[in-house]
Amino acid sequence: MTQLVNSPKRFLVLGGSGKTGRRVIERLRRRGEEVCGISRTTTPAFDWHDSTHSWQQLLNGFDSVYVTYQPDLAIVRAADDIARLVVAARQAGVSHMVLLSGRGEKGAEDAEQIVAGSGLHYHILRASWFYQNFSEGFIHAMIKAGEVALPCGDTPEPFIDADDIAAAAVRCFTDPDIAAWLYEITGPQLLTFKHCIGQIGTITGKPLRFVNLSVEAMVDVFTSAGFDHDMVWLMRHLFSEVLDGRNSNTTGMLEKLLGRAPVSFSEYASRAFAASSAEATASEHSYIAEGAGQ
Numbered sequence: 001m002t003q004l005v006n007s008p009k010r011f012l013v014l015g016g017s018g019k020t021g022r023r024v025i026e027r028l029r030r031r032g033e034e035v036c037g038i039s040r041t042t043t044p045a046f047d048w049h050d051s052t053h054s055w056q057q058l059l060n061g062f063d064s065v066y067v068t069y070q071p072d073l074a075i076v077r078a079a080d081d082i083a084r085l086v087v088a089a090r091q092a093g094v095s096h097m098v099l100l101s102g103r104g105e106k107g108a109e110d111a112e113q114i115v116a117g118s119g120l121h122y123h124i125l126r127a128s129w130f131y132q133n134f135s136e137g138f139i140h141a142m143i144k145a146g147e148v149a150l151p152c153g154d155t156p157e158p159f160i161d162a163d164d165i166a167a168a169a170v171r172c173f174t175d176p177d178i179a180a181w182l183y184e185i186t187g188p189q190l191l192t193f194k195h196c197i198g199q200i201g202t203i204t205g206k207p208l209r210f211v212n213l214s215v216e217a218m219v220d221v222f223t224s225a226g227f228d229h230d231m232v233w234l235m236r237h238l239f240s241e242v243l244d245g246r247n248s249n250t251t252g253m254l255e256k257l258l259g260r261a262p263v264s265f266s267e268y269a270s271r272a273f274a275a276s277s278a279e280a281t282a283s284e285h286s287y288i289a290e291g292a293g294q
């Protein structure tokens, strides 16, 4: 395994404008680290689904890489893409990789094993569902429309703060005492979607209702809305398998990584939706700029 040396590093974030990627960048910059984010819309551009460009060229000159896969490590081609990334990273001289993964997904486990067996110094953060799905992800549009209709009302999930994930990633990158390992990280509490939507409705003071759909009804909704076949497959997989109760437990590992309590859903929701406009971005940015937590 590659040894870490205590010298200035250059960090690369794949998915640098994403929910966790931009928070990892903000946290590394606040520490004075040199960090770049890349994705389809940056120059140079990086696209997981474009195999015509050399990934080694993009990785040259970087020591440490934070990896967020798109759209999800559950999809069939994910393991091949991660294997290709690992080869390019080794050829480019990258020494340390932190992979963001998801819980209860066979495809994600295959990708994790590739990173763990890569010979790179690695950390894997296998995370539960993010709070920010409500304020920055696909559920936000439903909240703005006043109705969240999904097949998940009563399944408890230990939702986690994307900013806590970023804090954990930065800890892995910068603290040599954090062993190379797979860390299964969750938020502090089991909550149902129905409860979360109820709490957001109370904070915004706007009409907001939760409708518990069947999986088939959700598939029909996403298909009629024009989602492509792969995305509809992914939604079905997430809501019928990942959210079937297999992940309804907290692990306590995030607390150990951060050395503090994780951000609670109430704290997140009151910061993200306090303006009662259900527009999370501005209030979430000021939250990060205030330097919340580790």
Ligand SMILES: NC(=O)c1ccc[n+]([C@@H]2O[C@H](COP(=O)([O-])OP(=O)(O)OC[C@H]3O[C@@H](n4cnc5c(N)ncnc54)[C@H](OP(=O)(O)O)[C@@H]3O)[C@@H](O)[C@H]2O)c1
Binding pocket: 014, 015, 016, 017, 018, 019, 020, 021, 038, 039, 040, 041, 042, 046, 047, 048, 049, 068, 069, 070, 071, 072, 073, 074, 100, 101, 102, 103, 127, 128, 129, 130, 133, 137
């Ligand atoms: N959301 C959850 O609850 C949850 C829970 C556990 C694990 N995860 C995992 O988290 C990962 C996503 O991380 P995230 O939520 O931090 O990111 P995200 O918010 O989904 O980020 C989107 C980022 O990825 C870039 N992107 C989109 N498509 C791309 C492509 N084809 N090639 C390269 N870049 C692309 C986007 O920029 P451009 O538009 O410029 O390309 C943007 O920077 C997924 O693998 C997911 O499985 C999510």
